[in-house]
C-alpha cells in the first residue's frame with residue numbers, strides 16, 4: 260500500500276486521471292526499450308586526448324555505424340573522413356576549409372550523412388530522451404531532421420533545412436554540435452573506475468570534460484584520493500602529487516591548469532641544490548609544456564627538493580599514526596650518512612645519491628624553515644585553487660569508493676583479504692571492519708575528511724586518511740605491501756623497488772572468491788560481475804583481463820603512456836549494451852599531425868558475454884525505479900476513481 264501523503268504529493272504533479280494515465284503510458288513505453296549502453300574506463304592518468312577520443316569515437320561504435328550505413332555506398336577514404344569528422348570536427352572542418360573547392364557543398368553533404376548516423380544512434384531512445392540531450396540552440400532543427408515523417412518529401416525538406424544552415428553561415432558550429440550529440444548519444448552511462456590524475460599531462464582537461472557529461476560516475480582510485488587529500492591542504496598528499504607531476508614534467512597542468520604557484524619551490528630548490536646534478540631526479544618527458552616550459556635541470560632540483568619534503572612530512576605522519584603500521588617506511592633515520600648507505604628490510608644498500616644538505620642526521624624528519632615556508636605557500640595554492648576544488652567536489656558528488664550499477668560491482672583496487680580468501684579485518688581511525696562494511700566505513704570517513712574536517716586539528720590533518728589510502732598496505736585502493744618511492748629515488752638496486760601486490764590479486768583468479776565478493780556486496784553471483792582497475796594487464800605476456808571464470812574483469816589496459824610498454828596495448832573500454840558485454844582493446848592514440856590529418860585506429864572488440872535475451876530498461880536499476888513510479892501512479896488513478904482524492 261502506498262501512503263496517502265505520497266499520493267497527495269503525486270497529485271500535485273498529476274492532477275487528474277488523464278495526466279496520471281498519460282505518464283503511465285509514457286513510463287511503460289520507456290520500460291520496454293532496450294537498455295542504454297554503459298561504458299567503463301579506468302586508469303586514465305591524465306591522457307586527455309586519448310580519453311576524449313575514446314568517448315568521441317564511442318570506442319569503435321561510431322566506426323561500426325559508419326560501416327553499417329555507408330559500407331556499400333562510400334569509398335574507404337570517404338568513410339574514414341566521415342568517422343574523422345565525428346571524432347574531431349574542429350580539426351576536420353579546418354582541414355576541409357583549405358582543401359575543398361566548394362566548402363558549402365561539403366558542409367551540406369556532411370550534414371546529410373550525419374543525419375543517418377544520428378538516426379542510428381537514437382533509434383533505441385524515446386523522443387523525449389533524445390530531445391533532452393540536444394544542444395538548446397539547435398534542438399529544434401535536430402529534432403526536425405530526426406523525426407520528419409513525410410517520406411515522399413523528405414529529401415526536399417531536409418535539403419531546405421540544411422541549405423538554410425549553410426546559407427546563414429552557422430554550418431561549422433552546427434556540425435560541431437551535431438557530432439558532439441552523436442558521440443554523446445552513443446554512450447548512455449559512463450563509469451570511471453579510478454585514477455584520473457598523475458603521469459599524463461592533463462587530468463584537469465579530463466575533469467573539465469567530464470563535468471559536462473550527461474551521466475558519469477567515479478570509483479575513486481589511489482591517484483584520485485591523493486589529490487583529494489591534497490585539496491584538503493594535507494602536506495603528505497601535496498608533496499606526493501607535486502613530486503609525481505614534477506617528475507613527469509607536468510608544469511602546464513600544475514601552474515596554468517590549477518594555478519599552483521611553484522615559484523617558492525623553484526627558488527628554494529635552486530638555493531639548496533645549486534651544484535647538485537640531481538641526476539636521478541630528471542623529469543620524464545612524455546609531452547612538452549606549451550606555456551610553462553621549465554628546463555630539465557631546474558625541474559630535477561625541484562623534484563629532489565619536494566621528494567625530501569615528502570619523506571620528512573611522511574615520517575611525521577607515520578609517527579603521528581602508529582595505527583597505520585607504516586614504521587617500516589621510516590627510512591631517513593636508516594641512512595648512514597658517513598658510509599652513504601641505507602638499511603632496508605632486505606639489508607644495507609648503497610645510496611646512488613647521498614647528498615642530503617637539508618637533512619639533519621640527528622632529527623631527519625624535521626623540516627627546515629625554508630621547507631616549511633615553501634609548504635605553507637603550496638598549501639595556500641591548493642586550498643585556493645578554484646579549479647581544483649571544483650574538480651574535487653565533482654569527484655565527491657559523482658563518486659564513491661565502490662558503486663553498484665545494473666548488477667555490476669565496480670571498484671578501483673581491491674577488497675582486502677587474507678591468503679585464504681577471508682575478508683581481512685582492517686583498523687582505521689579506531690574502527691575495525693572488513694569486506695563491505697570496511698568499504699562503507701571508509702567512504703563515510705573520506706566524505707567527512709573533506710566536508711567536515713576536524714577544525715581543532717592542524718590544517719589538513721583529516722587528509723591523513725587520504726594519504727594512508729594512497730599507500731597503506733590495507734588500503735583497498737593501493738593493494739600492495741609498500742610503496743617504495745624512497746628506494747626508486749635513491750637506491751640503484753632494482754630489487755629494492757619491487758612492490759608486492761596483496762593476496763587479493765592472486766585470489767581473483769578463483770571463481771569462488773569472486774562470487775564470494777559479489778555475495779558480500781549483496782549481488783547475485785550468477786549474473787553479476789566485478790569491474791576492477793588499478794593493475795595494468797600485461798597482455799603482451801599473455802595475461803588475460805578476464806579473471807575468475809569471467810566473474811571479474813580488470814580494465815587497466817595501460818592508457819597511461821608510461822605503462823604501454825608493460826601492457827602492449829593502450830587501454831580498454833568495457834562496453835555493456837542491451838545485447839552483450841565486450842572489451843574494446845585500444846591501440847596507442849596518434850595525435851593530430853601538423854597538416855591537419857590524423858591517423859585513427861579502430862579498437863579490436865571482443866565479446867565477453869552474450870546476453871540470452873535483449874536487456875530492456877525494465878531489467879535495469881532505472882527500470883526498477885520507473886516500475887515503482889508506475890505502481891504509485893496506478894494507486895493514484897485508483898484514488899481518483901474511488902473518490903479518495905479529488906481531480907483537478
Ligand SMILES: O=P(O)(O)OC[C@H]1O[C@](O)(COP(=O)(O)O)[C@@H](O)[C@@H]1O
Pocket residue numbers: 454458481482739742743744758793794821
Ligand atoms: O611508474 P611511476 O609513475 O614512477 O609510479 C610508480 C608508483 O605508482 C604506483 O604504481 C601507483 O600507481 P598505480 O595506481 O597506477 O599503480 C606505485 O605503486 C608506484 O610506486
Ligand SMILES: [Mn+2]
Pocket residue numbers: 453454480481482671736792793794
Ligand atoms: Mn591505481
